[in-house]
Structure formats: structure tokens, C-alpha cells
Amino acid sequence: MSRASRCSTFVEWRGHAYISLAMRLYLGWVFIAACLHKIANPASFAVDVATYQFLPLWAVNFFALTLPWVELFAGVLLVLGLRARAAALLIAVMMASFMVALGHALYLGLDMACGCFASAAAVDEDPISWHTVVRDAGWLSLALYVLCLDRAPLGLDRWSPRKGAKSSCVA
């Protein structure tokens, strides 16, 4: 069997959908859990965002308002399996951005909370560290798995196939 054929067989493997389902449920739960506090307390989350010293002042509030809702939508769609790969792409982009912001804060030596699940007041419970970056990298890899290998996600996507959905596969 040629290398290209083996690669194709791996990509076409139907088991990816089941592995991906577990990853989607986990990632979806993480993002839904992460956004609830931020949605309820945008002012508190804005302080967290500002603490990273990464965004210009004019963008802080807008970002703090909209990001949690995007997290919520992406998390719910991942769980439901509706436009799951698009949701995975969004999560991958968010995770990559968070990792850049975390790396920047760690480079500056800021002793602060992650702000991922609670406010900056919880610095003792969730301080940023290189472990946080590794954790985010793990979530990023899960999102990339769903994006690249879950060609037919289990969930609502199967009941509402879009015209030409099959050609929308990346892999």
C-alpha cells in the first residue's frame, strides 16, 4: 500500500467521528463553562483582559463583551454537532490567540490569574504559568483534530446536511 493510500485510509477512517465526538463534548463543556462567568460579569472580565496588557484600551471592552458569547456559541455548536468543524476552527483560532497572549504575559513576568474560568481575583486558584500554555495547546490540538479529521461529525450536521457539505472537508 502506497504512502498516499495509507494516509487516505487513515483520513477516511470512520472511527474518527466517535473519537471526535468525545473531544467535542469535552471541548464544548470547557468553553461553555469558561464563558458563563464572563457573560455574567463583563466588567470583571474586561479587567482580566486589560491585565494581559495585550489589547489597546479601546478594544478591551468590546472584546470582553463579545468573546464570551462567541465561546458560548462555539461550545454549544460543538456539543450539538452542528457546524462542528466551523466551531472547532473558531476554538482553534481562539486557543492560538490565548496562547500568544499568555506567552506575552509570561514574557513580561506578570503575576496574574489566567482569567480563563474566573476573575483576576482568583489569582491564587488559577495563576498563569507555562502549564497554562501547555493546557491550551492540548485544547488546541483537540480542536484541530475535530477540524481536520472529523469529516462527518456525529450530531445535527448529519440530519441537516448542507448542499455540497462533503466537498467542505479540509482533509
Add this chain to the structure above:
Amino acid sequence: MTANHPPPSAPPPSHPTTGRLVPIVRDAAVIAAVGSAVALVVNAVRPDRFPLLAKEEIETMVPCPEPMGTATAIAGSDERVRGTTTLLVDARDAEEFAAWHPAGAVSFPFDWLAESDEVEQQAAEVAKAIAKSRRQHVVVYGDGGDPDSGEHWAALLSGAGIKNVVFVKGGASALGQPGVAASAGADATPAGGVP
């Protein structure tokens, strides 16, 4: 009439990856746009509406990074505590130092609330004191609490480039504060002074 010119060439195939990725990117953009729109609508109707643009600088409470080094813990009975080449640094506050301190100790009270530039300045003073005294080791002791001011001060001094810094685990009480005859008053060394 025969056609001699070649048949029209077929249109070039679209890029395989780009063609497959575009719908997913489009869907992701729609999800992000809808999520953002919902966020703005919800914010507009909530009673404690959050301003879209920050007009004033947001005050953040992030401690400035301090140059923490590593300091080894030693027991109160360690010979380095009484060594002739040792500078014994008391990290407790001045009152505690005045009430009791081991002979030969110097007071460099550690202030938990000090700004990082003040800490740097104090570390520089300790470095000067060490250079003056020609001691080779620095043994720091604090209140022995949790966190221990002695341990923290020792780590800061180490981070400031001072070599051979250790701290006494257990702080002043490990040096015999209650039982050992206090030398308060008799040989008290003023803050920052080296005997």
C-alpha cells in the same frame, strides 16, 4: 472549414485545500458574527449596560515582577548561623528585632508591601553591607510564618545577585528566640549596620 486551432483549455482546477476550507471559514465567520451580535443586543438590554469603549484606563492589580532567586533552607542549629564568615540578616520588623535577636544579627526588615524598586534598593544596601563586612555567607531569618519573611527575603537577595544566601527554616524561634538569652539592647545593631 476545419478548425486548426487547439480546443479551448479547461479552466484550472480550484486549489484543493482552499476550496474545501472556504465554507468552514465562512461558517466560522458567521458564528463569530452572530455571537458578537447577540452579545451586543444582550448588553444593550441589560440594566447594567457595559460601555462598548473603555474611556478611562482600566486599573489592574498586578504585582510587579520581582527577581526571585533560589535560597536553600537550613536548620537553626546549622554551623553557618554562627559562622564568623556569615552575615546574619533579620527580616522581621524593627520592633521584633529590638525585642530579641541573636548576637551579631543585622536588621533589614522585609516589607511585604514594598514596591519592587524599594526591594531592589534594600537588596543593594544588603549587598553593600556584605561587601563592607567581607562576609562570605548570608543567613536570613524571619518570623518563620507561612509565608516566611526570611525565606522570601532570602529568595529576593539571591535574585538580586547575592551569592551564598540561605534562610533559617522556622525563623527566629528556630534560633531559640524564647529560650536563648536575648541580647536586646546590649549589642543591638541599628538597621542596615554591620557590627
